Amino acid sequence: MRKFILATAALVVVSSAAQAEDLKMATLPSNLPQAVVMATFANIVSSQLSDLNIEVAAGGAATAHMMEVGRGNLDMSMTSPVVWNLMKGGKAMYSKQEEAPTLADSVQLLMWFPYGQYHFAVRADSDIQTLDDMEGASVFLGPTGGGAWNAAYGWVKATTGLDAKEGDFEAIDANWITGYQSFLDGTIDMYVTGCIDPCGPFLQITETESIRFVGPEDATGEAVDKYLGKFRYRDYIPANAYDNQANDSEVISLNTAVGIAVNANVSEETVYNITRAFWENIDQVTSDAPWAKSLSLEYAATPQGGITFHPGAARFYMEAGAM
Numbered sequence: 001m002r003k004f005i006l007a008t009a010a011l012v013v014v015s016s017a018a019q020a021e022d023l024k025m026a027t028l029p030s031n032l033p034q035a036v037v038m039a040t041f042a043n044i045v046s047s048q049l050s051d052l053n054i055e056v057a058a059g060g061a062a063t064a065h066m067m068e069v070g071r072g073n074l075d076m077s078m079t080s081p082v083v084w085n086l087m088k089g090g091k092a093m094y095s096k097q098e099e100a101p102t103l104a105d106s107v108q109l110l111m112w113f114p115y116g117q118y119h120f121a122v123r124a125d126s127d128i129q130t131l132d133d134m135e136g137a138s139v140f141l142g143p144t145g146g147g148a149w150n151a152a153y154g155w156v157k158a159t160t161g162l163d164a165k166e167g168d169f170e171a172i173d174a175n176w177i178t179g180y181q182s183f184l185d186g187t188i189d190m191y192v193t194g195c196i197d198p199c200g201p202f203l204q205i206t207e208t209e210s211i212r213f214v215g216p217e218d219a220t221g222e223a224v225d226k227y228l229g230k231f232r233y234r235d236y237i238p239a240n241a242y243d244n245q246a247n248d249s250e251v252i253s254l255n256t257a258v259g260i261a262v263n264a265n266v267s268e269e270t271v272y273n274i275t276r277a278f279w280e281n282i283d284q285v286t287s288d289a290p291w292a293k294s295l296s297l298e299y300a301a302t303p304q305g306g307i308t309f310h311p312g313a314a315r316f317y318m319e320a321g322a323m
Helices: 033-048 062-071 081-089 100-104 147-160 176-185 200-205 222-228 268-279 290-294 311-320
Strands: 003-006 011-014 021-027 052-058 076-079 107-114 117-123 138-140 190-195 211-213 232-237 251-263
Touching (some): 021 033, 021 062, 033 052, 033 076, 033 190, 033 251, 033 268, 033 290, 052 268, 062 081, 062 100, 062 251, 076 107, 081 100, 081 147, 081 251, 107 268, 107 290, 117 147, 117 200, 117 232, 117 251, 147 190, 176 190, 176 200, 190 200, 222 232, 268 311
Parallel strands (some): 021 052, 021 076
Antiparallel strands (some): 003 011, 076 251, 107 251, 117 190, 232 251
């Protein structure tokens, strides 16, 4: 009998199989929607493959996890086309990590799924009506130096010209858990995270408080198009997604793809079986999970960025007609 455990600090899938293959996966903190997607993936796969165990540790940043996948210390982690390209190019958060470009070659892809719209949230009584009003505000953009931080920072700068690095507003230095708690405690003005509505962090907040999601006054122009590039795109946060949401119309924001990365040395047969087990049993995901509706074979198998699909995953997608 298999057992699946989801906790704040760690998530573990346990098997009673005597000689099962063990794989290690790392995700974001377990309260974040992307971690839930990956945990569900691990649960479905492990429930279907009696000769395989997936141990999932929740916490930390995907940018660091990808380095460990490249080193072979982890078998799977979250990735994105933007962050993988930065890793391969030794840029941004990887600029001081000399081995990053080489390690990127050992980081391959199992599947893509939508990250979710970036939500820039303030309390309903805040003076911040748009992102252009953020000057002087205290904001959690994401863990400093991580992919989410860079995406949120870049969107604000491209659409408003405000730059946290120049002191136009304060981007607090915190991890996901501390940043969220800071907003709950009322010690910061804005909390930013990406998710598909309705999602856990905002369901919790709106049980007791009213919030507003804010976007820029203008999301067009050369600077915005350059920032979005090939792998980010404009998307909208719907009105009335939460009971205590002050917005009466949709709010423009951005979205991107994220995916499950896998070490290139995991065998083709193992990755093929994992990929097949998930997609052939995707109906196990409850219809109440909003992100489940956004999953599709076509999205999962679409080439994005320079990262290559693991041969085992590619083999399944070709058999399924998605590649």
